[in-house]
Amino acid sequence: MLPALLVMALGAVLLGAALGFAAVKFRVEGDPLTEKIDAILPQTQCGQCGYPGCKPYATAIAKGEAEINQCPPGGDEGIRKLADLLGREYKPLSAEHGVEKPKALAVIDEQRCIGCTLCIQACPVDAIVGAAKQMHTVIAAQCTGCELCVPPCPVDCIAMVPIAEDISNWKWKYPVVAIRPVATR
Amino acid sequence: MRLFNFNGGVKPEPHKKNAAGLPIAVLPAPSFLVIPLHQSIGGTPRPLVNAGDFVLKGQRIGAGDFSTAGEMSSAVHASTSGQVVAVEERCMPHPSGLSALCVIIKPDGRDQWIARQPFDYRHHSPSDTRAYLRDAGIVGLGGAVFPTHLKISSGKHSALDTLIINGAECEPFITCDDRLMRERADAVLRGIGILRELLNAKQVLIGIEDNKPEALAAMTAAVQSSNQNGMAVVAVPTRYPAGGAKQLIRVLTGIEVPHGKRATDYGVQCFNVGTAYAVYEAVALGQPLISRIVTVAGNVAAPRNYEVLIGTPMKDVMAHSQPLDDTDRLIMGGPMMGVTMPGNEVPVVKATNCILVGSPKLFPPPPPEMPCIRCGECAKACPANLQPFELYWFSRAKIFGKAQEYHLFDCIECGCCAYVCPSNIPLVDYYRFAKSEIWAHEREKESADEARERYEFRQLREAREQQEKAARLAAKTAASRAAALAHVAESHPATNANQSAAEVSESASAATAPDQAAAPTPAELIAAALARARVQATEAKNTTAPTAAQQAEIDAIEARRAEIRAQAQPHLPPDD
């Protein structure tokens, strides 16, 4: 019995020493993974994931604190990409964080706007211009469609308008597979 | 001369005889012209006219915002004189069937030109020449409508080895370049001469497929009579897509221009014969691009080439060729790369080289799509030497990253793969789908990157504002303390002159004393500052000749000051 204990103890000491040395030698600083996750997130900064922005959510995913299915704007595809990057199992978008919607832009009804600047303060990407008591306008090209400006507006003059299809953003459709049986009606 | 080869290619039935046999007919102006503002690659020009305006033939009606991003864009012009009826959205000759902004002109029948003046490019700087071509609306007329002024940008600093003029016209049914070369070879050649001078090209090769002997003969004769050195007409083997710019460059020079690279970087540049003709008209005659030659062929009784004003609705053009009864569609371009039009009201644009009238008999719907059996016929036919079945495999499954790894974007959508596919797979449709999805992703990525930047900037700004606010607060606290100190000094005035001021500051200090840390009001700050100034003045007076009593008093004051300072010290911010 004694030799067995001795052998195991010896092994434990030696291996422990080796591991301790390695832990010091290979210490990892920073987390390059967060960047990679952040690059996949849609940067709407909408906070629907429960974090105050895309970067904090990315950090939470990297730490393993957050699920990958909490980002409605990123949608199904975003989840798949995250699953791919992290080697995690794909799971459908979590309903409590919202639903995937077609991308929309905030549009301010300029007749009703009272110039309160509340939406300007709410916009995470500074896409609304205007000054106090002056009418505000959304810079369409910079609006991420996060909807954060909608609730603060005291006169409800901000509407989310889905982006219309025009020739510059028109997409070729998936070819219809003629091989499937035609559905009987 | 040694010709080079490109991989693959196909030899579909040419169907060119009938239309090529008749001379070009010039069509009169229709009852309405619909001129889209966006007719070239690049940004959309903004309209320069309003409804109700009268315009002359050749008058500029749309121009890009050239000061900024509009450099890519090209101008559009009124094709005839008349009244602008409306500037509104109209259905575009585009597979989407979507609308875009068009200028609708009701011709007045007078066909009155603007003042036309030849452009002496020899006495203008290259940038002026480019601006002239841009304003004349010259774009590539082979179908890609790439603005011509952007292709001559290398200009005079570096000489070009080879200027290639594309008269190959490899697509079935299309004969507009063939007729142009046969009938207007001299004008085309003068256009080529202008392009050659602008580009400073050492040699010019005019590539024409060998199934157009008349065009070859006409161009050869024109070249001989022009006495230009280093210019040759070359018959290239008839094989689709020999008329693709990259393929023609490869056939004539052996140079392969990769996707996304400029041909000039490889010492070559390629223009269509129609473009050369348009350059001639613009430079030598002062006429902007307002018409082009269009082949009407396919399911029509009398296929023919017409010179058509830009903006003429397609139905007016095809009516001259008498479409047959079973016509079911209109195709802009040829049968290999053309696009089905959303209707026959759409106008002829600068890209319209052919109006192909289709019928179920002429272009029968392909048999049902079968799965790909990886037979490799498509790879044998692909002129870009791609593996189309791999691109299909990944595009179909929406694995776009892999499709890009297999060089999806080197695909020129020539249609050879789908033409030979024994499984009748609409391969090109899958590539178009994958490409537009990838582009959409890239747009999203770009806007996401921009949003990230702006979000980070905002956070930085908020942090800075907070810091500044804290700093301001600290400064104010310090100021109020200074004021408090000042008033302590003043509470023991040295002279009577300070009495009233001291009283003022005393009352002020009474107000501030209970809460020293609180920010003082502006009025208090001003009062304190005044008091400080007075104290300084008195101190200055005192120091010149202080009496013993005064000195004692000053010492006492200094001592009390020191005491107060000592008391106040712990409360002061460290940077004070």
Next chain:
Amino acid sequence: MNNSPYLHKAASVQSVMLRVLLALLPGIAAYVWFFGAAILLQIALASLTAFAAEAVVLKLRGKPLRPFLTDGSALVTAWLIALSFPPLAPWWLIVLATAIAMVVAKHLYGGLGQNPFNPAMVAFALMIIAYPQHLSQWPSLPAVVQMDFAAQWAMIFNLPPTQTLDALTMATPLDALRTALHNAESKTTIASAWANYPAAGHLADRGREWVAAGYLAGGVWLMQQRIITWHLPIAFIATLGLAAGTAHLINPAEFAAPLFHLFSGGAMLAAFFIITDPVSAATTPYGKLIFAAGVAFITWIIRCFGAYPDGIAFAVLLMNMCVPLIDMATQPRVFGHKK
């Protein structure tokens, strides 16, 4: 409404498959000539099973029956299975093999065009491991010649008067040589073993060498028809010939001649019909050369050193596994790109 191109060459999967079947006919004719009509029965059994299995799976998957049953791909698989099995094998063996090929190897992967493994070879490999005794019993030529079709029929369906197969069969030349060489006590050489072999022909097994010649003729016609490219068959034949030839030159006592290898077993069938299955083979020009050379070399290794009489099925499956990597590594240079 479809999009461009609006023109299509008249070509179809069906015509490709039918021409492959046509090209098999010379070999089948030689087969019938030497070994009787039993093979036709096996081909019929395999074809029927293939159609039935395909129809059932298509039905289950909710796919249309007509285009897939008429495309001819099931027939090609069925014929290849029948031709690679012993002609007097019991009926259930061929039925089971064909059903497995169609259902497991083909349709579980999504059907036509999607299977990474050659279905016929999956069936063969599975059967030779599960029923080695049935797949190693090839009828000897002298015995078969004496049998009429009724006897062959009875044999396949195991009807009375039941004959024991052992009486009719003998080892194939590949087997005979291996057994002789592995028998450590008798100091046999290839030459002496071959001299004792009762059905020795000009190059290989009498009769079967002519079947192989028939396959060769059909294969050459396929190449002329541009159904298959030269890469696969030529690389296969060259590699097998080279490997066997080199070994034969070094040690003729233990290694058989290259022509013997090429005309024995399923070599010719493999060269023109099995490894040329485009779905499971490599597709790039260089990839095809590597693929075919790999199959040939592994075949030769297994024939000379392994435990199975013929290594073609295993070699094909092993190289099928490598196809994605081969294709990835041998992508041709894209227009305008540097390699």
Next chain:
Amino acid sequence: MQRASLMTSYFLIILGAVLVNNVVFVRILGLCPFMGVSKKLETAIGMGAATTFVLTMACGTSYLIDTWLLVPNHLEYLRTLSFIVTIAAIVQLTELAIQKTSPVLHQVLGIYLPLITTNCAVLGVPLLNIGLKHNLVESLLFGFGGAVGFTLAMILFAGIRERLEGADIPVHFRGTAIAMITAGLMSLAFMGFAGLDKYK
């Protein structure tokens, strides 16, 4: 002549471990990482490399522990236990090193990296070594060969799986089901190598 036959036997050990008795396809060991980390070629190669390192090291150290520590002290009954401890330590070392050098690979390998510890191939091959009475060199070669066989299996499998991602597989067979079937067919193909290492 002595040397030549030694080389032959070494060659046959490696050949046997890589092909004939492939760890995954013939011995059916290490299926957890084989199924789990073979979705992408890149991670399969990473996993293969990590396992190769660990397995070779494990074979060497376990041989030394067995010959110098366990057998002299008649502690053979501690074999499995001590081997597992050793392997666990080697895996930890590898993990730390990978985390430092390739964080993405580390993240992608995820749980499978520490799971090399419980990869039965990593324990199985050292135990087989003892059973086959290999000496140190043979143990190392056998371990290396087994690991190369594992890596080979991983890479081939990943290649096929990447392609299968685009296939129109029946819904019920997508994912692990078809992967298992594929693994079975690959195993079938590897049976063709039977007998190669017995050839004299």
